[in-house]
Amino acid sequence: MRRPVLLSAIATVPFLLIGALSAQQIGGPGLDAPRLTGPAPFTAETPAPPMQRQITDDVRRRRNYPDQPPLIPHAIEGYALDLNANKCLSCHSRKFTEQSQAPMISITHYQDRDGNFLGGLAPRRYACLACHVPQTTARPLVENRFADVDALVETERRER
Amino acid sequence: MADTIATRVFGHSRIRDWLRQAFTPARTLSLAFLTLGGFVAGVAFWGGFNTVLEATNTERFCTSCHEMRTNVFEELKGTIHFTNRSGVRATCPDCHVPHNWTNKIARKMQASKEVWGKIFGSIDTREKFLALRKHMAEREWERMKANDSLECRNCHSAQSMDLTKQNPRAAAAHERFMFTGEKTCIDCHKGIAHKLPNMSGVPGWQ
Numbered sequence: 213m214r215r216p217v218l219l220s221a222i223a224t225v226p227f228l229l230i231g232a233l234s235a236q237q238i239g240g241p242g243l244d245a246p247r248l249t250g251p252a253p254f255t256a257e258t259p260a261p262p263m264q265r266q267i268t269d270d271v272r273r274r275r276n277y278p279d280q281p282p283l284i285p286h287a288i289e290g291y292a293l294d295l296n297a298n299k300c301l302s303c304h305s306r307k308f309t310e311q312s313q314a315p316m317i318s319i320t321h322y323q324d325r326d327g328n329f330l331g332g333l334a335p336r337r338y339a340c341l342a343c344h345v346p347q348t349t350a351r352p353l354v355e356n357r358f359a360d361v362d363a364l365v366e367t368e369r370r371e372r
Numbered sequence: 373m374a375d376t377i378a379t380r381v382f383g384h385s386r387i388r389d390w391l392r393q394a395f396t397p398a399r400t401l402s403l404a405f406l407t408l409g410g411f412v413a414g415v416a417f418w419g420g421f422n423t424v425l426e427a428t429n430t431e432r433f434c435t436s437c438h439e440m441r442t443n444v445f446e447e448l449k450g451t452i453h454f455t456n457r458s459g460v461r462a463t464c465p466d467c468h469v470p471h472n473w474t475n476k477i478a479r480k481m482q483a484s485k486e487v488w489g490k491i492f493g494s495i496d497t498r499e500k501f502l503a504l505r506k507h508m509a510e511r512e513w514e515r516m517k518a519n520d521s522l523e524c525r526n527c528h529s530a531q532s533m534d535l536t537k538q539n540p541r542a543a544a545a546h547e548r549f550m551f552t553g554e555k556t557c558i559d560c561h562k563g564i565a566h567k568l569p570n571m572s573g574v575p576g577w578q
């Protein structure tokens with residue numbers, strides 16, 4: 213009974229080392245990835261990371277997959293989105309798109325979850341920011357190796 | 373009939389005495405005393421009037437009532453009209469009282485209704501305030517629409533607005549709606565300094 217415990221303890225040592233090293237890399241200077249363990253000692257106060265600049269160039273971003281909710285390429289600071297008012301719809305709802313020239317909210321937003329068309333916006337789609345988010349110019353905390361389906365298909369086609 | 377009532381109240385001879393006294397030249401007071409004294413009294417009266425008027429035209433005065441301090445002032449604090457990069461800020465009267473004297477006096481006279489509201493506690497609880505919020509907001513929107521958003525334009529002048537410094541979306545909207553006079557500031561910029569009431573039925577809102 214004793215030996216397996218000791219063995220497993222020894223076996224975890226390299227993993228711990230790797231973990232410590234990678235944590236150093238991620239949390240190193242320049243990158244502000246939050247450490248899972250918090251500051252050391254845990255009572256220390258860490259300065260808040262600086263606010264990132266918002267992307268406000270009004271250029272539509274490509275979606276990574278067809279049903280990805282489109283990103284918001286403009287500032288939304290101070291826009292009301294609560295029980296009383298929804299500022300997003302003042303431009304993006306069907307009846308205001310002519311004067312705003314903004315993209316209309318998807319037709320799926322006028323359907324309930326059974327696919328029935330409703331007279332107006334479906335209540336379950338009211339909270340725009342639950343899916344659509346603005347972007348900042350912050351550098352990614354970790355490397356992103358996402359490849360969209362076109363890239364995958366392309367590599368496969370070339371290999372064949 | 374009116375004459376008899378006046379007579380009954382004041383006494384006929386007393387009013388006539390009074391009027392006669394007022395219109396006969398002074399006997400004991402010099403002309404210099406009356407003119408200079410009148411001038412000094414006028415300065416004192418006008419100075420006092422204006423001082424009190426200006427004292428009621430400050431944020432400190434507005435937020436001295438809990439109705440304003442705990443509701444609308446708290447909401448203002450998070451907005452760009454209270455805190456921003458350059459530290460320029462708007463106080464309550466900058467937006468809610470016209471700066472032009474005649475209009476200011478007219479608004480101040482209307483505000484006597486608000487004193488009534490304060491005395492009888494029209495919005496002295498959060499619930500009462502929320503129930504009346506739409507009514508009060510609509511009054512302000514109406515006022516600003518009628519004067520072409522004058523209080524906005526006291527600081528934000530169309531002549532000084534550099535469209536090239538705005539993002540394209542804002543520039544296009546200002547060019548199309550504001551510079552043509554089709555819409556005024558408040559038509560689009562509602563709820564920029566306070567939270568909005570229920571906006572159903574308000575033009576331009578879902």
